Amino acid sequence: IQLVLERGFPGMVQSFARERLPYPSEAFDLIHCGSCSTSWARKRALHLFEADRILRRGGLFVWSNTSGKEKLWNDMLKAAVSMCWILASRKNKVAIWQKPTNNSCYQLQNHSVFCDPGSPPPDDAWGIPLQACISGPSKLAATSERRSWPTRLLNAMRLKTILSYNSLKLATVEAYEADLNYWKMLTDFYLTSLGPSRIREIRNVLDTNAGYGGFAAALASRNPALSWWVLNVSPVDNPHNHLANIFDRGLLGVYHDWCKALPMYPRSFDLVHASRLFSAKHNCSMVVILLEIDRLLRPGGFAIFRDDIGTLLEVRSIANALHWKTTIQDTDSGPQGKDKVMHSQKTSWQP
Template sequence: RIWYNNVPHPKLVEYKKDQNWVRKSGNYFVFPGGGTQFKAGVTRYIRFIEQIMPQIKWGTHARTVLDVGCGVASFGGYLLDRNVITMSIAPKDEHEAQIQFALERGIPAFLAVIGTQKLPFPDNSFDVIHCARCRVHWYADGGKPLLELNRVLRPGGYYIWSATPVYRRGKRDEDDWNAMVTLTKSICWRTVVKSKDINRIGVVIYQKPTSNSCYTERKNNEPPLCSGSNGHSPWYTPLDSCLLLPALSKSGAGNSWPISWPERLNIRSSTSSENSSTWFSQENFDSDTKNWNGLISEVYSSEFAVNWSSIRNVMDMNAGFGGFAASLIDRPLWVMNVVPFDQPDTLPIIFNRGLIGVYHDWCESFNTYPRTYDLLHMSYLLQSLANRCDIIEIAAEIDRILRPGRWFVLQDNIGMIRKMDRVLRSLHYKTAIMRRQFLVARKSFWRPDSTGS
């Protein structure tokens, strides 16, 4: 449950009252775990998926999930108990503030839409993609929306589609189903299972191939295969109209599935960055892991005036290999790992470790609502940002995202720390400089008066 006054949008309660998404109870919104496609509750729905497809193995084999058109993100929220981390995405639409609801509940969520540009995720990232009545016409525009899901789905990964075309027999639903059958076959997705639950709600689960044989043996080259390797960042890139082949190893096999969770967290997968053509050595990875484990246990936890028990979500604004997030894995919180678009492309490694994240440019706004994160963390990024945009703009975006009473931690050289310190103190943050390389700043409940003084 969450405080009503934090997200005062009762419209969804009325609009979805028959589907048990959310109820208003006194000063709170309460989330019973219902939804359009899981009328018996999301817990039963999650168990049903595992029953009809045991090989999904929530929390061991399947660790990272993308939930498209997530609503209030109950699917991803309830999967947290299964050691599954879900990136829940939805647009800001007429249902009003669903992502804000999700973040207020403490569930990973992100404002996004599959429209004209690629999602800010690497190729072959997610173990599972889920869509329950997400209102996306996957076959539209030559199938570009589904081709985008195919791009971000790991070879061997699963697409779970729970929507009316799967189980209803009206003309529109049958037309949608037939179009989906044609499209999924054309991109070599295999139908693993199609079933109905006790409420006659249908689910179909597809699997992406792990080798290129099906693609090369197609009678019709439609959609066409992409020429050459992808080789470019998805940041501000139009959707593909071609089919991206899985990267092959020297043996000719497709991308290998990561080892089971939680072991995969501390293993550097043998992968290179497609976007920067940079190989990251095991030595770099091990050094980063050791560095963050030491800093968290010896400095962040013991020396900083941060109440870790009050922190539910964290954003690492320059995540590198994800070592900061990995060192916090035993705490009851989750981390949004952000890899700046102009930094070395380590985001594929972060996903291979079983963590989640996005590409971003910190000279622009981040796709989240105001006051949605408990702790923002930035390590040695400010100098390169200050060369492209004003430090005041960066501070304003940090202030927008951060909840009142919560913390921003900056690791940098003393010159950049002092510049940021002056700006944050002007916004009435309580600040402390530690060891001449850390700034710990706590946001207050201050707000400027109506005169702007």
């Protein structure tokens, strides 16, 4: 994974033993397991049921049986049939299954494979044990029915509320576009502050408090396109969870508790973005979170913090202790505005 990240491609290290992966339900269009050692059909097929949870309706599961054992193949086939998966292709040691595009098979299926009504919702993933059941028929559009990229940036299928400002809650495409335009304005400001030479140094980007993914969407919709990819983090202690919307937009994301280490190698990111990360209550101090950000940021990498001036002054004091270079600037709200932006650069200093 470290080599993948250093080449500028997305990657994460995740434990896949007892708990759900930190993604919402039906997040992925395709799951690929080539020459992997995951025992998908063992232990009541817990891992395969988890793959079904995060695979979108009509999505594909590609599996390579490198062992060549027929029993392993038969166990996989039995488990896949129980979940209504369709064997689309099998050649040599590679098989491709497709999750159903409609609910007809589920309606005929034995209900013993469905989760109990009291089971955790499929979108709840943080700290939830793996379950040998499926949540039932999908209510989302199949993969083949989704809009193509980059139109998906404005078409989140699970969108409920777009903006929440002064108790104003809208669920319209217009509000979604307004949110994107707002982040386009902010990213223009960020990029101008960074400058062309620094922009060329950046590839791996971490958004620590992604919201609806507006920051990543604004970057992805730029013309000419940037060669950046963004990992959108939805903090688990934030009551507003929109990671499902982020995936529906065609972006990447993960649930995470910032009081714990993100399962990434040190120095994985060139740029860290933190907009109002510290506005929410965390079960640890600001020092703990900033030390983790410092671990993830490469020497010479950049960090952008957007928050009220009081919070940024606290952040700056800790960043200065880490020997970062910091500058606080006004935002679009002007000198009298409450929000400010702090641009930071990590140095090569070591304690």
